[in-house]
Amino acid sequence: MTRPDFLAAAEGEPASRFYDIIVVGSGIAGLTAAVGAARHFKVALISKSVLRDTTTFLAQGGIAAALSEQDSPELHMEDTIRAGAGLCDEEAVRILVNEGPERVRELMEICPKFDRSGGDLVLASEGAHSVPRIAHAGGDATGSEVVSALAQAMRQGSRVQVLEHEFVVDLLTDGGRCVGTVSLNLRSGEFTLNFASAVVLATGGCGQVYSLTTNPAVATGDGMAMAFRAGATVSDMEFVQFHPTGLYSDESPIFLITEALRGEGAYLLNHAGERFMLGVHPQAELGPRDVVVKEMVRHMQGAGQEFLYLDATHLDCQMLRERFPNVYDTLRERGYDLCKDRIPVAPVCHYMIGGVKTDVWGRSTLPGLYASGEVSSTGVHGANRLASNSLLEGLVFSDRIVRDLDRYVASLGERARPSQVQLPQPRGDGNRPSQLAENRRRLQKTMTAEVGIVRRDAGLLRAIREINALSASLEPPGASLEEYELFNLLGIAGQIARAARLRHESRGSHLREDFPARDDAAWRRHINFSVRNKEDGGPAERGEPGGGNR
Ligand SMILES: Cc1cc2nc3c(=O)[nH]c(=O)nc-3n(C[C@H](O)[C@H](O)[C@H](O)COP(=O)(O)OP(=O)(O)OC[C@H]3O[C@@H](n4cnc5c(N)ncnc54)[C@H](O)[C@@H]3O)c2cc1C
Structure with missing residues (x-):
């Protein structure tokens, strides 16, 4: 293996670490995957900040699941599909609502702070749910209670190495499969090559593409951007959910x-x-x-x-x-x-519905790469997420990933250790901090003005041109968090704007002033992007027919 050019900023050869499984992200999706995978594997959990600095930590409302006698998975499924405006993947929704109650009960065993009255679980009502269905902890502190409980469970097992302040820059691939990550330690400035049989991306959303968002600073779409660069398909990027309040x-x-x-x-x-x-x-x-x-x-x-x-x-x-x-x-x-x-x-911008396209086992289109939580596009939310279904999605699909890992790792046999690693693109000396800050501000302003709640063709085109101009004005990234985040944000923003421009209708969270009606005949389909079709003149836009057929 040769020393990669983009590591030029690092002193000496980068260190290598070896694991069975790497989990990137410490929200509900990452912690659930790490706790489960550690039962069988040597696991690393990597987070670019401290463990609790996640969107999950901020979650207030709670977790939706059919937990009461007046409720049922069928009713939860109906509500989810109705809210999803014709684009939900029915198989994925069925799995979510059927497996959800058991996963939530398991979570309650390690997180005793779920609110009860006289021993009975208190369930709240939220938008578009036909019955009270939202379990919550500490009143409106569900996220922080859940993260604390899962982090404690993870620490009790000794098989998870937790790496905080470690920014995953890119994925490593070998012969068409994902074999690890390259990470930058934000304290020491050192790069490390982390090898593993499989990587679970649980990097959350990308709210930082907009000027105003409920998302924390860590939500810069890194996982979606790096998965795309590595060859995985991303889907439904036009569907960004704005929260009413x-x-x-x-x-x-x-x-x-x-x-x-x-x-x-x-x-x-x-x-x-x-x-x-x-x-x-x-x-x-x-x-x-x-x-x-x-x-x-x-x-x-x-x-x-x-x-x-x-x-x-x-x-x-x-x-x-x-x-x-x-x-x-x-x-x-x-x-x-x-x-x-x-x-x-x-x-306000709140939640990214689109992301790394997965099947119902959390598998992306790149073998060895799994995605769970907000970074993923499992198809359960369709064009509009039902309130409090996202924490549930992270729980359910991370559990399924854990179950699939046994099968995948066993299938690798001798190939578990990579032979020839394809390293990420060469990097340059980087850009001035003032230019990075200015470009980020301009990007966020453009996305807010032109690719926000209400969209129209002329504005989307202006946004795409501005995003291209901002990208072209930059030198290849050097070795800093600000550089990598900006490049990821630009990539994700471009995909949101291009998908929004392609979808000539209004559906769910995607509102087009110039195409105000929903058009099931032409647009009951998903828009996927992948670098594989580059030869056709740029990253491909491929609509797939059928709400449930992804
Ligand atoms: C204010 C607020 C309230 C919400 N309330 C609810 C609610 O009540 N119920 C509900 O279901 N949903 C709610 N949501 C949505 C829900 O909280 C999120 O969708 C969910 O928590 C996402 O979890 P996650 O595990 O996918 O990602 P996150 O919790 O966002 O975790 C992402 C992790 O990835 C790490 N990371 C990212 N990029 C990198 C990188 N390059 N290298 C290393 N690490 C990286 C981050 O540091 C972080 O640890 C709410 C969202 C917000 C913003």
């Missing part, structure tokens, strides 16, 4: 006000003080997110305002404080009293 502010990350508050009866009001969702959807404020967001945009535009109101002042104050301690306290810090004030809210 981000606290109105101009500072990212935007504080999210959980949908469970509307589940407890909070209203959405326009500037005339009217409940504008009445009559728009039978579930009013608890309609699917895409329906609520669309109506919010109409009312904001009509009033020439950038926000509307969330009103919980008619609800019992004691209940609000006990059920939503995190929301209550954070709003207090920002100068609002949830019990007395109408809270200004606006839709």
